[in-house]
Amino acid sequence: MIMNKNLSEVTNEDCMEGMARYPDKYFDLAIVDPPYAVGASDGTFGNKGIYTERGKKMKHYANYNKCPEKEYFIELFRLSKNQIIWGSNYYPQFLYHSGAIIWDKKLTGSPMSDCEIAFQSFNKLVKKCTIEWNGFLKGNDKSIKIHPNQKPIHLYKWLLHNYAKQGDKILDTHLGSGSSRIAAYQMGFDFTAFELDKEYFLAQEKRYKAYIAQLKLNL
Numbered sequence: 436m437i438m439n440k441n442l443s444e445v446t447n448e449d450c451m452e453g454m455a456r457y458p459d460k461y462f463d464l465a466i467v468d469p470p471y472a473v474g475a476s477d478g479t480f481g482n483k484g485i486y487t488e489r490g491k492k493m494k495h496y497a498n499y500n501k502c503p504e505k506e507y508f509i510e511l512f513r514l515s516k517n518q519i520i521w522g523s524n525y526y527p528q529f530l531y532h533s534g535a536i537i538w539d540k541k542l543t544g545s546p547m548s549d550c551e552i553a554f555q556s557f558n559k560l561v562k563k564c565t566i567e568w569n570g571f572l573k574g575n576d577k578s579i580k581i582h583p584n585q586k587p588i589h590l591y592k593w594l595l596h597n598y599a600k601q602g603d604k605i606l607d608t609h610l611g612s613g614s615s616r617i618a619a620y621q622m623g624f625d626f627t628a629f630e631l632d633k634e635y636f637l638a639q640e641k642r643y644k645a646y647i648a649q650l651k652l653n654l
Contacts, residue, residue: 442625443616443643447636450608451507453629457514462627463603465515466594466615468586469503471522502526507608515606519594521586523554534558538590539565557598564593581638582612591618599624613639617646 446453508529511518523530536553555562566587578588591614599605603624607615610630616639619626630636 441620441623442627443620444626445610445613445616445628445630445636445639447631447633448629449631450629451510454510454514454608459513460516461604462515462606464517464519464599465511465606465608466519466591467511467606467608468521468584468611468615469507469526469609470501470584471525503529505529511608517556517598518554519556519598520554521551524552530554532559535561536594537561537563539563541565541567555598562597564590566590566593578612578614578642580612581642582635585612586614588614588618588621591615592622595619595622595624610639611635613643616643620647621650 502525508526511520519536520530523535534555534557536555538551538553540549540551542549566589568587568590578585595605595618599622601623605615605619605624605626607626607628610616610628612635616626616628620643630639
C-alpha cells in the first residue's frame with residue numbers, strides 16, 4: 436500500500452464542463468463508469484429508490500435513464516490517451532473494436548447480470564477479473580454501499596495494477612461512490628474526477644476522508 440501526497444482533485448459538476456478545461460491527451464488513462472440507461476442496480480425504476488446495507492433509502496443514480504451521447508465519447512477520447520469504459524455493451528455504436536475486460540461477480544441464481552463488460556483501448560485481448568460482489572458477499576471489500584452502481588475498490592486496484600504505470604494521470608468522469616478515488620490514492624496515482632449529483636458527491640467525500648483516516652491509523 437502506498438501512502439502518498441499525489442493529486443486527488445474531484446469536483447461537483449457536469450463532466451462535459453470539467454473535461455473541456457483540459458488539453459488533448461492530458462490524462463494517461465480514463466477509467467469511467469457512465470450510466471447505462473437501465474435503472475438502478477437492483478432493476479427498480481422511477482422514484483422507488485433502493486436501500487443500502489444499513490437500511491437507509493438511496494435514490495437513483497443521476498441521469499440513470501439516459502446514456503451519454505456521442506459528444507461525451509468524443510471528448511473522452513480527446514483528452515485521454517487510453518480508456519477503460521464500463522458498460523460498453525450498452526453503447527457499442529460509440530466505441531471502436533478493441534479489447535475488453537470481464538468482471539465476474541460470482542453471482543449465483545441472481546436476476547442481475549453475472550458479469551460486467553468494459554471496453555479497454557490497450558489491445559485486442561479479453562481479460563477476466565473475478566471479484567465477489569453480491570449483496571453482503573463482497574470478498575475483501577467491506578465498504579458500506581452508498582451508491583446503487585457502486586463498484587469495489589479492489590476492482591479499481593486491479594485495473595490500475597494491470598493497465599496503468601506509475602506517473603500516469605487518471606481520470607474518472609462519473610465518480611459515483613468514489614471507489615476509483617480511494618484505489619488511486621492507495622496506489623499513488625494523480626487522480627481527477629467529476630460527479631454531477633451533489634448528494635453522491637458529498638457522500639463520496641465523507642467516505643474518502645474516513646477511508647484515508649483509517650489507513651493512516653493502520654500505519
